[in-house]
Amino acid sequence: MHKRTLTILIATSVAVTASTQVFAYGAGDFFARLGVAKFAPKSDNGSLDTALGVLETDVQDDSAFAFALGYRFTDKLGVELLASEPFDHDIELNDANLASTEHLPPTLTLQYYPLGGTDAYVQPYVGVGVNYTRFSDEKTKVDGVSLELDDSWGAAGQLGLDLLIDDRWALNGAVWYMDIDTDAKVGGADAGKVELDPILVMGGISYHF
Numbered sequence: 001m002h003k004r005t006l007t008i009l010i011a012t013s014v015a016v017t018a019s020t021q022v023f024a025y026g027a028g029d030f031f032a033r034l035g036v037a038k039f040a041p042k043s044d045n046g047s048l049d050t051a052l053g054v055l056e057t058d059v060q061d062d063s064a065f066a067f068a069l070g071y072r073f074t075d076k077l078g079v080e081l082l083a084s085e086p087f088d089h090d091i092e093l094n095d096a097n098l099a100s101t102e103h104l105p106p107t108l109t110l111q112y113y114p115l116g117g118t119d120a121y122v123q124p125y126v127g128v129g130v131n132y133t134r135f136s137d138e139k140t141k142v143d144g145v146s147l148e149l150d151d152s153w154g155a156a157g158q159l160g161l162d163l164l165i166d167d168r169w170a171l172n173g174a175v176w177y178m179d180i181d182t183d184a185k186v187g188g189a190d191a192g193k194v195e196l197d198p199i200l201v202m203g204g205i206s207y208h209f
């Protein structure tokens with residue numbers, strides 16, 4: 001056999017092996033996802049009844065680095081915890097940028113992977129679970145008027161997609177809906193609820209091991 005023919009045969013068999021290789025993706029995997037997330041509250045966040053009058057709230061969007069850690073109990077079932085650096089939101093009161101808050105919205109979901117354990121390169125998933133949001137550093141630009149936002153517990157839902165690159169890495173995109181309603185105090189007095197009920201969209205990479 002000519003050396004050149006042998007080289008071509010080896011190259012071809014390597015290529016065929018690579019293209020038919022099945023990436024393990026399923027039971028027993030730990031996984032991490034890392035990306036940038038945009039936290040977008042719904043457009044109308046409720047009205048607050050305060051000593052300053054009725055204030056219509058509009059909480060603005062923010063983006064931050066986010067990451068998720070998870071485990072696959074079976075090929076098709078997993079659990080994932082989403083965490084992030086703090087999101088920092090301006091809050092419009094009657095259309096004026098008069099307040100702000102930071103928050104952390106960790107979210108735990110139980111996930112279903114319909115194609116887990118198969119050789120599909122495109123691996124979608126859905127999840128349902130619970131969100132806990134902790135607000136901090138609430139401020140207003142109105143002299144002497146404080147803002148206080150209580151912690152929130154609520155339901156969460158999730159859709160995601162991994163596009164497998166190799167046995168470890170994937171491109172990832174995911175979207176969450178979170179039910180986040182917080183009791184607000186303005187100037188120390190109960191003022192009603194602020195409903196964020198956001199969509200969180202994250203794009204980045206997945207690594208499983």
Ligand code: NI
Nearest residue numbers: 179180181197
């Ligand atoms: Ni809500």
